[in-house]
Amino acid sequence: MIEVTGIKEIIKPENLVYKKTKIMTDNTLSYCPGCGHGTAHRILAEVIDEEGLQSQTIGVSPVGCSVLLYNYLDVDIQQAAHGRAPAVATAIKRLLPDKFVFTYQGDGDLAAIGTAETIHACNRGENILIIFINNGIYGMTGGQMAPTTLPGMKSSTSPYGRDVKTMGNPLKMTDIVATLPGTYYVTRQSVHTPANVRKTKKAIRKAVQYQKLDKGACFIEIVSNCPSGWKMTPVQSNKWMEETMFPYYPLGDLKTPEE
Amino acid sequence: MKKELRLMKGNEAVAEAAIRAGADGYFGYPITPQSEILEYLMEANPAETTGMVVLQAESEVAAINMVYGGAACGKKVMTSSSSPGISLKQEGISYIAGAELPCLIVNVVRGGPGLGTIQPAQSDYFQSVKGGGHGDYHLIVLAPASVQEMADFVDLGFDLAFKYRNPVLILSDGAIGQMMEKVYLSQQKERSKVFPDWATTGKPATRERNIITSLDLDPNGMEMHNHKLQAKYNEIREKEVRYEEFQCEDAEYLLVAYGTSARVCQKAVQLLREKGLKVGLLRPVTLFPFPTKRINDLSGQVKGILSVEMSAGQMVEDVLLAVNGKVPVKHFGRMGGIVPTPEEVVENLKSKIIGG
Numbered sequence: 001m002i003e004v005t006g007i008k009e010i011i012k013p014e015n016l017v018y019k020k021t022k023i024m025t026d027n028t029l030s031y032c033p034g035c036g037h038g039t040a041h042r043i044l045a046e047v048i049d050e051e052g053l054q055s056q057t058i059g060v061s062p063v064g065c066s067v068l069l070y071n072y073l074d075v076d077i078q079q080a081a082h083g084r085a086p087a088v089a090t091a092i093k094r095l096l097p098d099k100f101v102f103t104y105q106g107d108g109d110l111a112a113i114g115t116a117e118t119i120h121a122c123n124r125g126e127n128i129l130i131i132f133i134n135n136g137i138y139g140m141t142g143g144q145m146a147p148t149t150l151p152g153m154k155s156s157t158s159p160y161g162r163d164v165k166t167m168g169n170p171l172k173m174t175d176i177v178a179t180l181p182g183t184y185y186v187t188r189q190s191v192h193t194p195a196n197v198r199k200t201k202k203a204i205r206k207a208v209q210y211q212k213l214d215k216g217a218c219f220i221e222i223v224s225n226c227p228s229g230w231k232m233t234p235v236q237s238n239k240w241m242e243e244t245m246f247p248y249y250p251l252g253d254l255k256t257p258e259e
Numbered sequence: 260m261k262k263e264l265r266l267m268k269g270n271e272a273v274a275e276a277a278i279r280a281g282a283d284g285y286f287g288y289p290i291t292p293q294s295e296i297l298e299y300l301m302e303a304n305p306a307e308t309t310g311m312v313v314l315q316a317e318s319e320v321a322a323i324n325m326v327y328g329g330a331a332c333g334k335k336v337m338t339s340s341s342s343p344g345i346s347l348k349q350e351g352i353s354y355i356a357g358a359e360l361p362c363l364i365v366n367v368v369r370g371g372p373g374l375g376t377i378q379p380a381q382s383d384y385f386q387s388v389k390g391g392g393h394g395d396y397h398l399i400v401l402a403p404a405s406v407q408e409m410a411d412f413v414d415l416g417f418d419l420a421f422k423y424r425n426p427v428l429i430l431s432d433g434a435i436g437q438m439m440e441k442v443y444l445s446q447q448k449e450r451s452k453v454f455p456d457w458a459t460t461g462k463p464a465t466r467e468r469n470i471i472t473s474l475d476l477d478p479n480g481m482e483m484h485n486h487k488l489q490a491k492y493n494e495i496r497e498k499e500v501r502y503e504e505f506q507c508e509d510a511e512y513l514l515v516a517y518g519t520s521a522r523v524c525q526k527a528v529q530l531l532r533e534k535g536l537k538v539g540l541l542r543p544v545t546l547f548p549f550p551t552k553r554i555n556d557l558s559g560q561v562k563g564i565l566s567v568e569m570s571a572g573q574m575v576e577d578v579l580l581a582v583n584g585k586v587p588v589k590h591f592g593r594m595g596g597i598v599p600t601p602e603e604v605v606e607n608l609k610s611k612i613i614g615g
Contacts, residue, residue: 054461054464055462055464058459070470073468076461076462076469076470079473080354081350087320087321088325088328088331089328090325091284091312091326091328091336092331092459095328095332116318117320117321120316
């Protein structure tokens, strides 16, 4: 064992600048190295902790990479059928109106099989927070084309690149839900740099606070990466995301409450 | 307390009984012949009285997943539909069974397959009692034969659902849903203020987080879960069989029928008895669990059995299993929304069993 001189003197509570969030469990994350899910989980957990909402929170996990969300967040969680999280969350919030209810869904879950549930929950103005991780691919099943896959982008089911003539166009769900009267706050963010992490966390905090107003659905898209599915290193994937994903899915608020 | 007497449609009775049972939520989607359930609840507006939530969902798929969400909060929740809509709900029902959530589902069956017809049928028997969705699971299936039972089985259904943490299905049909009869309504129950300890209601510091899922990626864990489910179904088979007998004491021939068919058969028994033929009727009230043992016992007494269903012959398979070859078992049924007449039953018993 290597002895580091003076390490014991350094490890003191007053020197701690980064620690595990209380709401994150000790379970090892199942995500690939460099994946954005871990960061998204953490900042959501931080907000729940900082807002004192652990006992008030009920989450809904999707089918996809984040299906095991309930292993990582120390709050009550229901695992929903593929795409149905907004319907599940609708009933939770209607029956327990004082609770904070969120869904956490990927692009296949939310923008393909769950399109109807997403649009209708938003359109009814359900007082829930939808967190939408968009990495343009089906990660868990091994990198198939998603509704959000960019034109020309390769995947295991678009091996020559997405041909929009035969495979359709990428769906901008966030733009769609922003047009619905039932949504209160709609924004698109990312978690690939410290600055973006801070912005996204701020957006989540805002959404959590808006939920207390009962003014409608809050919807946060996080444009994220999938190094394994995209066949890139984490660094390459973040660069590619900036250069290729952001022009199609520009970051920023799409709908903010009238002050 | 004196019970309240009303003249109601079967569908209306379900809706009123749900409010009175202290249900917390109903999630539905219009489809004939059961739309009166949603209409009645919207008009009754129980949000103002008991606080019950009534929501018209965007689809049957969304409605059953709302039931999942509500049930996982430990709430008394239900949905209703008719055959094509129930097919759409099967994925959600499988998840609910897998996650062991209590809820009530009402199927006011219409003729199929496909869009079929809006007239009554019993052709969803297999779907109801053998599973319906994917995986090894069972629903507790109650088969009402009157408007009174449509009302009574709501309360019974919720009780069984919570007792076993299992979805309960009321398997009705378009005739019972649409016809009007007198019905005694029970007193208003209070909505429950206590939650089961497994419910997701927000994690207080005093307990571990509650997780509702049907997933276990470890096949050993999943097999254990399946064993647990099967043990529960066996307990249900042992304790919850319900049936009704009509003139079986001295019967030499037996009719087996449920729901609307049982009412037709009751008249057929009367007609046959008038002709001096000793015929009885066994009406399964629970289709899962099926009254297998009682039918087996009766097969030691009778010379033959006719299973009467508004289908091509589905329940007859369970009758055959129960009888296990002891006496001849035949099926008679009408399909596609046709209700058989008592005379047809008489004729078929004579030609297929007595004369055969």
